[in-house]
Amino acid sequence: MSTLQTPSPSHWRIPRLGVTGGIGSGKSTVAAMLAAHGATHIDADQIARSVTAAGGTAMAQIAQVFGSELIDDSGGLHRERMRALAFGDALARQRLEAIVHPLVGQATAQRVLQAEQAGAPLIVLDIPLLVESNRWNRQLDRVLVVDCSEATQLARVTLRNKLPPDAIARIIAAQASRSARRAAADMIIYNDAQDLGLLRAQAAQIAALFGL
Template sequence: MERGAPTSRWRTPRLGVTGGIGSGKSTFAAMLAARGAIHIDADQIARSVTAAGGLAMAPIAAAFGAELIDADGGLHRERMRALAFADPTARARLEAIVHPLVGQATAGRIAQAEQAGAKLLVLDIPLLVESGRWSGQLDQVLVVDCREATQIERVMRRSQLAPEAIERILAAQATRRARRAAADIIIYNDTQDLERLRAHAFRIGALFGL
């Protein structure tokens, strides 16, 4: 499902790219970057602010205590993941700390890209649909979609997580139906055919003048 490129209200068109864990959304975003888009990865920014010395670490330590800090001084991701699944309010508290910092860093990168004359901004946002705060900041939303069975298989292969752990992650994310309902463009990526995915990226890039 595709529509033509919209007229952007900003200096540079903004395409939000999202999808569930293991869908291939970051691979697709990177392919658009290879075509000349500027790729802004919200997940990478979140990891940087929760790494040792990151801006989120002092408030995280104050909110959750030393047991959620790893030996290097960054967020202990395994313990936080377990806590978030056991206590949904913990996840909300963490997001209240991290999300504003990610938003500030993203805005800074957008401004830099616009000043540099970028043709297209690709905002790679895992929780685009879940957060509900991005719709007014994007021209279009592209969803990379696949079957849940495919997601589980891919994540098991790359992360060695148990299927039950992956299923809990999937349950905490938006459903496929919700993501598809929010999409202007849907790319179905249920195979390991990277050339087919690259062809989709070529076509989408062309819509935005890449």
Template sequence: MKLGVTGGIGSGKSTVAGMLRQNGAALIDADAIARSVTEAEGAAIAALRDEFGPDYITDGALDRARMRTLVFSDPTAKQRLEAIVHPFVGREIAHAAAQAHRAGHALIVFDIPLLTESPRWARQLDTVLVVDCREETQIQRVQMRSGLTADAVRAIMATQSPRATRRAAADLVVYNDGLALSDLQTKAREIAVFFGL
């Protein structure tokens, strides 16, 4: 079974995905894979340097802060970035999924921040789990963990699908607002049991 887990920034989707891994699922983290292909000596670095120039590569890795600024100011930059990075990420995800399948995992969890932004995922997943919370909660959580301003967090949120769009794509929803961590763990365990773990 292939389960896509998504949610807006600060929703807790990666926390839920990690809890499902703790309950026996294989976990494929699309964000971690994207970071790996854009870190020093990553597979996408040469193409990124060719497309955006050496100013966007620092110590051999993508300068994320500079790229984030460019993406917010130039809509075409995001498309150009994704056109380079996504094929590398897609290949790595497919490879990791094949490994998990060969290892006999009953549930493969795909932690995908931008699941509803890309039409390709619907064809590749059996079920979609959306981790949802109020926008105010998202902003507070991201500010606490990253130190970004509220406006900076809102700018990131504006590049993601609206809550209603994510919820409409969901087969399952975990409402992660005001939950204690132990309650979230209980929910994750219930989902794991539902999928036969």
């Protein structure tokens, strides 16, 4: 894990830490560990799932742009079909992101405001596409990258999501490279080891830097 200077007093009001990493890196596990130390965890993936669920704010526009075949029986996004489309067609992915990302940004801003009003000691923004988007840099005090090898990503996602290797490879290729994420990081946790105790200890070190 890379080192980080203690945040300056101006950041202590309510610091915002962006946590990111490639699929299967363990970023959400680390974010949840920070939440266990008292941080407020805002999960952009969870928000994206909610806006694309049945009745979600993105669904009317998704149906209009992509058609009924991308809607499941409940009225939510057909995730398997959309995954195949979006990670095989860059234009389709951009069209989906143009619908979903603004809604996720609005909901995230609302949750940040609520956390600030509640006096959270640290706001952890769990953002898969933090590096790919230019919109987050001005909203964060620090960026933590959870990094691992592509072989580890492949093994974890195969076990967790039961996706075929070629589908996982397309997702990894569509995300920022490991070097790009590391270049954007203020802190890095390397998470190739299957050792939750070690990961928990590294998360505790990060939490301590913010007084948690």
